[in-house]
Amino acid sequence: MRIFLEPNDEWDRNTVPYLAQVEITTAGAEEAYTKFRIPVHWYHLRDKSIYRVEVCGFQLDAHTPDEIPPGLEKLLPALVYMARLPTYVFVARHSRYLYPVYTIGDEVIATTRGGPNFRHVELAKVREYLTDYLWSMGELWAPGNKDRLHVRGVHSESLGLVRPVFYLKKRAQHPQDNEFWAPVFPSDDGDSIYTYAASAKREEVVNCGHEVLRLRAQVAQALIADKRLQEELDLRADRVMQPYWQRVAAILTPLPCQLVYSNIRLEVYQNREDRLAVEHRHNDENRVSLYFGRDANDLRDRTAQDFVRRGLICDSDALRFER
Numbered sequence: 001m002r003i004f005l006e007p008n009d010e011w012d013r014n015t016v017p018y019l020a021q022v023e024i025t026t027a028g029a030e031e032a033y034t035k036f037r038i039p040v041h042w043y044h045l046r047d048k049s050i051y052r053v054e055v056c057g058f059q060l061d062a063h064t065p066d067e068i069p070p071g072l073e074k075l076l077p078a079l080v081y082m083a084r085l086p087t088y089v090f091v092a093r094h095s096r097y098l099y100p101v102y103t104i105g106d107e108v109i110a111t112t113r114g115g116p117n118f119r120h121v122e123l124a125k126v127r128e129y130l131t132d133y134l135w136s137m138g139e140l141w142a143p144g145n146k147d148r149l150h151v152r153g154v155h156s157e158s159l160g161l162v163r164p165v166f167y168l169k170k171r172a173q174h175p176q177d178n179e180f181w182a183p184v185f186p187s188d189d190g191d192s193i194y195t196y197a198a199s200a201k202r203e204e205v206v207n208c209g210h211e212v213l214r215l216r217a218q219v220a221q222a223l224i225a226d227k228r229l230q231e232e233l234d235l236r237a238d239r240v241m242q243p244y245w246q247r248v249a250a251i252l253t254p255l256p257c258q259l260v261y262s263n264i265r266l267e268v269y270q271n272r273e274d275r276l277a278v279e280h281r282h283n284d285e286n287r288v289s290l291y292f293g294r295d296a297n298d299l300r301d302r303t304a305q306d307f308v309r310r311g312l313i314c315d316s317d318a319l320r321f322e323r
Contacts, residue, residue, distance in 0.1 A: 001076065003069040005040065017042050018065055020053060020072060037157055040068055055079065055159045057089045057098045057152065081111060087196070088123070088183070089161060090130060090149040092140060099130060099149070106199045122228075123196075124181035127151070153185040162186070166212065166240040166287070168195060168219055170229060171309065178228050180235065184215065198222040209247030212237060213271065233274070233294065233302065239287040245278075248290075252276065257296075259303060260322045261313050266291075266303070268321075275299040296321060 002023040008016050018040035043050045051062045053072065056079055060071045079085055079100060086100035090110060101110045101123075109119040110130045115137070118129040127149055134140040134149075141147035153162035164183035172179045184195045187203070193211050194203040197219045204211040204218065216237050223229035240248070252269035259266040259277050266277045277291040277299055291306070293299025304316035313319060 001073060003072050005065055005068060008039075015042060016040060018051075018068070020068055022072060022076065024076070036159055038072070038159055040065065054161070056086050056100060056154050057091065057161045081109070085159070086154050089152045089154065090127065091152060091161075092134070092147065092149060094141060094147050095139060097139060101126065101151075103196060121199075122178065122180060123151075123183075124179045127181070151183050153183065156188055164239075165193060165244050167238045168197070168216060168235055169238040170223075170235045171306065173234075180223060180228065182219070195219060198226040198228070209244070209249070209251045212240065212244055212248050233292040233298070236292055236302075237290040239281060239285075239289060242286055242288070245288045249278075257321050257323050259300060259319055261307065261319045265322075268296075268299070277303050279303075 004021050005018045006021055007013070008019050016039045020038040020040055022036040022038060024034050038053050038055060041052045043052060049063070051065055051068060053060050053068060055072070055075055058075060058079070060068070060075055062068050062071060081100070081102050082104055084102050084104065087103040088101035090099040090101060099110055099112060101108060106121055107119045108121070108123050108126045109117055110126045111117050112130070112133070116133065118126050118133065120126050120129065131140060131149055135143060151164065153164065155162055162185050164185055166184050168180070168182045168184060170180040182195045182197055184193050186193055190206070192203050192205045193215060194201055195215065196202070200222070202215060202219050202222060204215040216235060217232065220229060220232040220235040223235065224232065229235060249269070252271050255268045255270055257268050259268060266279050269276045269278065273294070275293045275296060279289040279291070281287045281289060291299060291303040293302050300319055300321065301316060304313065304319040307313045307319060308316060
């Protein structure tokens, strides 16, 4: 491993005075994971200068810049698992503990400090297994207290954490059915969005909002081919960030009706042959959830099924169309 600092000559050099250049030459490490440029941040706290780097969410503080390279030499090898750095990191909401997650072949593997590893072909199942374990160990609050694991991606150059722009989600319809849950991230240059599904990276170029709908359709077809999904429209886009939703809304046709329950109204749109209902999640970073249907009745049934699961309504008849 070779680590050295170089001065940052970009616009943010006052708060990021250095970049840690890292070259990993360990045998077996993949080429995509061998060179990094990690920002070294400077903070002035209580009459002290602190230099800080963050690697996959793990922070390293130093009093002088010269202490950063030796610290990284100890931290980075601890994050390598089977010659790979994490694809994702689970973050506990309240404790802020971090759990690296690796993609190896067809499997997703979550690791714990000194404890077991959890693996499955589905990221949703790995999060479920890890959550159950952390509840049993007391590292997550008991079920019902809204403690949960958030997922973050890892930037391929800076190794910083990246927030998902939305999620692709499919709920199990019966006990033998599979769930699917995958975070979608912007590419490092922001020119595309991507996710991992059916043992491969799935990507779409940013194109006026079409990328959101096309990525959903691409992943749905991959899951159908992999026999992990039966109906394409069972896969929906969940918790879409506002900038992405605004672009999607601009390419849809609003319809003169709404899906209504109690005092909540969902806007309805037409996308070629499909219908979409939009739920604004104001308590969740003002994101939106998108439901898809072939026609009005199909859209209502699919949306109502999720609302019943979440306890928002008692039966599907509570959700109705109004003009």
